[in-house]
Structures are given as structure tokens and as C-alpha cells.
Amino acid sequence: MVSNLQEQMKVQKMNIEDRMSKIGKKIAIGSGKGGVGKSVVTSLIASYLAKQGKNVGILDLDITGPSIPMMFGTDEKPIGGSSGIIPVVSASGIKIMSMSLLLPSNEEAVIWRGPMISGAVSQFLADVIWDELDYLLFDLPPGTSDVQLTLMQSIKLDGFIVVTSPQNLAATIVKKAISMAQELNVKILGVVENMAYAKCPSCGKKIDVFGNADVNKIGIETIGQIPIDPEISKLCDEGKIEEYEIDLGGIYNLLEGL
Numbered sequence: 001m002v003s004n005l006q007e008q009m010k011v012q013k014m015n016i017e018d019r020m021s022k023i024g025k026k027i028a029i030g031s032g033k034g035g036v037g038k039s040v041v042t043s044l045i046a047s048y049l050a051k052q053g054k055n056v057g058i059l060d061l062d063i064t065g066p067s068i069p070m071m072f073g074t075d076e077k078p079i080g081g082s083s084g085i086i087p088v089v090s091a092s093g094i095k096i097m098s099m100s101l102l103l104p105s106n107e108e109a110v111i112w113r114g115p116m117i118s119g120a121v122s123q124f125l126a127d128v129i130w131d132e133l134d135y136l137l138f139d140l141p142p143g144t145s146d147v148q149l150t151l152m153q154s155i156k157l158d159g160f161i162v163v164t165s166p167q168n169l170a171a172t173i174v175k176k177a178i179s180m181a182q183e184l185n186v187k188i189l190g191v192v193e194n195m196a197y198a199k200c201p202s203c204g205k206k207i208d209v210f211g212n213a214d215v216n217k218i219g220i221e222t223i224g225q226i227p228i229d230p231e232i233s234k235l236c237d238e239g240k241i242e243e244y245e246i247d248l249g250g251i252y253n254l255l256e257g258l
């Protein structure tokens with residue numbers, strides 16, 4: 001029994017190594033708190049990379065609150081076989097895998113304890129057939145939980161991007177997410193500030209809605225800023241987030257340079 005389990009784990013580990021060896025860069029995107037727009041940021045980075053001609057995948061690891069498929073307007077069921085599960089593909093060619101795609105309906109809740117969630121993460125890593133990708137982005141759940149730990153201990157990430165919003169900047173919870181990555185030897189690439197500013201609808205001028213929040217107080221460089229924009233929430237609701245136009249060239253250059 002024990003040796004059988006050990007054998008299964010060995011096979012899973014080998015599968016993870018094999019799948020990940022075909023992927024150029026593996027980037028995790030996390031936040032301290034929920035609702036700061038982490039999935040929006042993941043989707044916008046993925047879309048920007050895809051627009052530059054890169055082969056991109058997103059693994060939505062927000063197992064209990066997945067939202068990536070909704071933002072890309074896909075609820076297709078992935079095809080599974082003996083060699084693994086084939087991710088679904090978005091309008092612009094981004095490969096997507098998420099727990100919500102495997103559930104019978106969108107409203108289905110995943111009520112699992114930690115070990116089940118960790119098991120799901122390992123299975124996703126071992127079984128999803130990404131094939132060759134330039135980038136695989138991991139959309140993490142908020143906080144420092146089993147998902148983060150399992151991911152960071154199972155594969156060698158190339159970097160970790162922290163998402164925050166100006167109101168949540170000072171939160172010690174952001175620092176906790178950062179220190180977890182540091183403890184597990186994952187390189188912190190920087191902070192993306194979501195809802196950093198608004199644009200005046202008539203003159204296009206930048207408005208600092210939350211005052212001039214000082215990101216540097218968490219001691220990590222800002223690598224991108226995303227405005228609070230009704231167009232973003234509209235496109236999220238319509239499942240068309242990849243149509244949003246934003247220049248994320250700074251993040252692109254940083255990722256290409258890794």
C-alpha cells in the first residue's frame with residue numbers, strides 16, 4: 001500500500017518535470033488579499049504577451065474561487081484522456097485550465113480541505129497537456145495557503161508578481177505574500193498596482209483616485225499600473241478581457257529579460 005502510494009507520487013513528480021520542461025517561463029501572480037484584481041492583472045498580462053506573438057497558458061489555481069474562464073468567456077469542457085487533460089483555448093489563443101471548467105456548472109462550489117486542494121494543484125501540474133509554451137502564468141488564490149506552498153515546492157518558478165490596489169498597499173498581508181515567496185526562494189519581480197488611477201472621460205487626464213499612494217513603502221518596485229476603468233469590468237462581464245488595450249511593455253521587457 002505504502003509502496004504503491006510512493007510509486008504513484010514518483011510517477012506524478014516525473015510527469016510534472018516532463019510537462020514543465022516544455023515551458024519557457026513560469027510566473028506566479030498573487031496578492032495578499034482577494035478582490036484587488038489579481039485575475040484581471042493575470043488576464044491582461046497574458047493577453048499582452050499573446051499580442052506580442054508569445055505562446056501563453058494560464059493555470060487558474062484559485063481552486064475555490066476561479067474566475068479566469070469567465071473573464072475569457074469560455075465554459076467549454078476540457079477534453080481528458082489517458083495522457084492528460086487538454087486545456088481550452090481563448091479567442092486570442094491563450095490556453096486555459098481552471099477548476100471551474102471541470103465542474104458540472106459555474107455555480108458549483110468547491111468545498112475542500114487543504115490536502116484535497118494541494119492534491120488538485122499537483123494533478124493540474126502533472127496532467128495538463130500544455131505542450132510547448134513561452135509563458136505559463138499561475139493565477140494564485142489570495143493569501144499564503146496550501147496552493148502557494150504546493151506550487152512553489154513542486155516546480156521552479158521564474159518569478160512572482162504581486163498585485164495590489166492602492167487602498168491595500170499598506171496591508172501587512174501583502175508583505176506576508178512577499179515573504180512567503182522569499183522564504184521559498186522565488187524571485188519577486190515587482191508589484192503591479194491595479195486600480196492605480198482613473199482617466200478623465202473628457203480630457204484623458206490621469207486622476208489619482210486614492211491620492212498618491214507610496215508603493216515603495218512595501219519595498220518592492222512597481223512594474224506596472226492599471227487604471228480603474230469601467231471598460232475593464234464590462235469586458236470581464238462579457239468574457240472579452242483580452243480585447244482591452246493597455247501598454248504593458250515594461251512588464252513584457254522584464255519577463256523577456258528573465
Ligand code: ADP
Binds near residue numbers: 031035195227
Ligand atoms: P481577484 O482575482 O483579486 O479576486 P478579480 O481580478 O477577479 O479580483 O477582480 C474582481 C472584479 O473587479 C473584476 O471582475 C472586475 O469587474 C473588477 N475589476 C478589477 N480590476 C479592475 C479595474 N482595474 N477596473 C475596473 N474594474 C476592475
